[in-house]
Amino acid sequence: MTTLHNPLINGFHPDPSVVRVETADGPEWYLATSTFEYLPGIPIHRSHDFETWELIGHVAVRPGQLAVEDVATAGGAWAPTLRHRDGLFHLVITDAMGRGMLHFTASDAAGPWSDGDLLLKQDGSASLDGIDPDIAWDRDGNVYVTFSGLILGGDDIGQHLGIQQVKVDLDRHIALEAPRSVWSGTGGQFPEAPHLYEVDDRWYLMIAEGGTERGHGVSIARGTSPEGPFETAPQNPLVSARSTTRPVQNTGHGDLVVGPDGEWLCVLLGVRPRSMTRAFSALGRETFVTPVRWEEDGWPAIDPVLLNPRAGTRVEVSFADALHLDHEWIAVRALPNSLAELRDGALVLHGDGRTLDDPRPVFVGRRQEHLTNAATVRIDVSAGVGGLAVRYDERFHVEVEAGDGALTARAVVGDLVQEWTVPLTSTTLDLHLDSRRPDGDRGLPRTSDVLHLGATVDGERTELAQVDGRFLSSETCESFTGRVIGVYARSGDVAVRSWVAEGDDE
Incomplete structure (x- = not known):
């Protein structure tokens, strides 16, 4: 089976x-x-x-x-x-x-x-x-x-x-x-x-x-x-899943197919909301599957969608070894290779003044795949300003940015913007963007997750800010997409030396 x-x-x-x-x-x-x-x-x-x-x-x-x-x-x-x-x-x-x-x-x-x-x-x-x-x-x-x-x-x-x-x-x-x-x-x-x-x-x-x-x-x-x-x-x-408390909601948009053992299956979309009221879906709409049975009267019956996540994963990219970007890298309204190049052992993005508020930012990323996730990039900002971000669209994004002597965490939620800035003493550093399960009242989370923004400079890790993850959920953003975590350049050349992302669905 x-x-x-x-x-x-x-x-x-x-x-x-x-x-x-x-x-x-x-x-x-x-x-x-x-x-x-x-x-x-x-x-x-x-x-x-x-x-x-x-x-x-x-x-x-x-x-x-x-x-x-x-x-x-x-x-x-x-x-x-x-x-x-x-x-x-x-x-x-x-x-x-x-x-x-x-x-x-x-x-x-x-x-x-x-x-x-x-x-x-x-x-x-x-x-x-x-x-x-x-x-x-x-x-x-x-x-x-x-x-x-x-x-x-x-x-x-x-x-x-x-x-x-x-x-x-x-x-x-x-x-x-x-x-x-x-x-x-x-x-x-x-x-x-x-x-x-x-x-x-x-x-x-x-x-x-x-x-x-x-x-x-x-x-x-x-x-x-x-x-x-x-x-x-x-x-x-x-x-x-309407009017239910099932862990997979919004189930619909299905397609039927015969599976490996001759059984019929339905692939369909759904979301995984996580909060006390199952209200906020951080990752957007994902692909699910559920069994189909054909009844004696010739009608199909489709089972409710059950949650059965895979084990956690770790993705580690050393651009020194890469000859080209793999299929998982995506960009907004542009192909990734038009915004960045592999050069001197790094992924180099060429900033031109556009920020993540722009509909076409200099941003290259990968989908967030797990509800709990930690992403770290090693970045060289000696010739530019840029950073690490999680994006739904140009009006909803959260980032940690380095360059020009400053290290800034930023949350953009519609027309509301908040920043946390400290001096930057190095031009090569690690940037961190973690999505962690919230500490709920008696174990009942009140939001999808909490985004932790930080950096490691000269071996010392500093947390700059925490942002409520519900502001980057499909219900808040009303976007058809989902979270994409990536690197970006605002000005000059920003060199990304490595990328590590690991997560699970606990």
């Missing part, structure tokens, strides 16, 4: 889509998630057993594949669907407030992927209006793109038309008809994340509804054709 770890993929990995691929060596599973304004975009994880997952690459690794350079915060790569047919991987996604609805292909999921083709309206005038596209083929080879009809531009921005569908000519990437409304759920807000499956001569349409917050859930309907009409399942929602 497969051990189902939860989270399946730790940290900021929302909107999962998964596909099983049969190979000569046995089945493999590939999983894609959203990245919004971060690049490289749309990570692809692979597993041979559904327990151990490896990040093998990204879809968007070249300028122009995703137009996220100027998208609004939380725009960009929204909700992929990943499928495999006739030896080719297909991924459809919305580049929200960027290029539009896109179709990418690759013969190898690790890449390279195509530049991405717009999925056009029937008249060829523009991209289809909507988000969260799904792609499916019927037995005759007809291609169906089913999507959530949220309009993101023009005079009708914000209008929601429910779940819609079109047949598409995939050679010309153009709709063969005007969008048709199909089943849009049981009345919950924001019907989205549609996926079509053919199982035992029936077509099932699974969607998310209720919003991607505490009301989130998965609902399903079925019919004899991919076009419907669709009959609503009597037990909807199939899975939801």
Whole structure:
């Protein structure tokens, strides 16, 4: 029996889509998630057993594949669907407030992927209006793109038309008809994340509804054709954590797949809030998995999502040994190698006056993967000013910064800014950013965590500040992303000599 770890993929990995691929060596599973304004975009994880997952690459690794350079915060790569047919991987996604609805292909999921083709309206005038596209083929080879009809531009921005569908000519990437409304759920807000499956001569349409917050859930309907009409399942929602005290909340946006032992599984997003009232989710939306059973009446039943975290991890990077950055490094609206270079045994970032308040900071980081986490970097600021930060977006970030004779801890929470500054006597030092479990009243924590900001100078460690972690949670920031911990440069050249991050979920 497969051990189902939860989270399946730790940290900021929302909107999962998964596909099983049969190979000569046995089945493999590939999983894609959203990245919004971060690049490289749309990570692809692979597993041979559904327990151990490896990040093998990204879809968007070249300028122009995703137009996220100027998208609004939380725009960009929204909700992929990943499928495999006739030896080719297909991924459809919305580049929200960027290029539009896109179709990418690759013969190898690790890449390279195509530049991405717009999925056009029937008249060829523009991209289809909507988000969260799904792609499916019927037995005759007809291609169906089913999507959530949220309009993101023009005079009708914000209008929601429910779940819609079109047949598409995939050679010309153009709709063969005007969008048709199909089943849009049981009345919950924001019907989205549609996926079509053919199982035992029936077509099932699974969607998310209720919003991607505490009301989130998965609902399903079925019919004899991919076009419907669709009959609503009597037990909807199939899975939801709404109005419960379960440790995994916001469960929804699911995708079905056959697992290693022939059992069906549902991958879906969720959050891990930690406080006395389970109110604050530090890491944002992560990828989870739960078993699926098919009942005698032909309807699927999905189990509640159980928390089963992996053991703690330690990531240590010595840039002296690195020939290139690994796949885990990401940047905001830019590719990491456009902001930094490996030089003289260090990762060197080139500051140009932009701070973390800027929508495009000189910042390169990695997702925070554990609720309890400690990150340390050795940094040389003899030629610049920069530091170590944890970021949700340009309005919510916490950092410890060094350079120009000063050492500063800073918390930016919306329009509120607080700083703690002491003199700096060295230009080479260690910076520390720890996320620790709060000391709660009688063991009941009242926040997600506490961020400890400090530095070690000439062998002596000093704590500069403590910041309540709830200010960098998905509920406070209302961001679609999650925590990313990274290094940044404000001015001049900042050289990062080493990186160590270790954490667990105790």
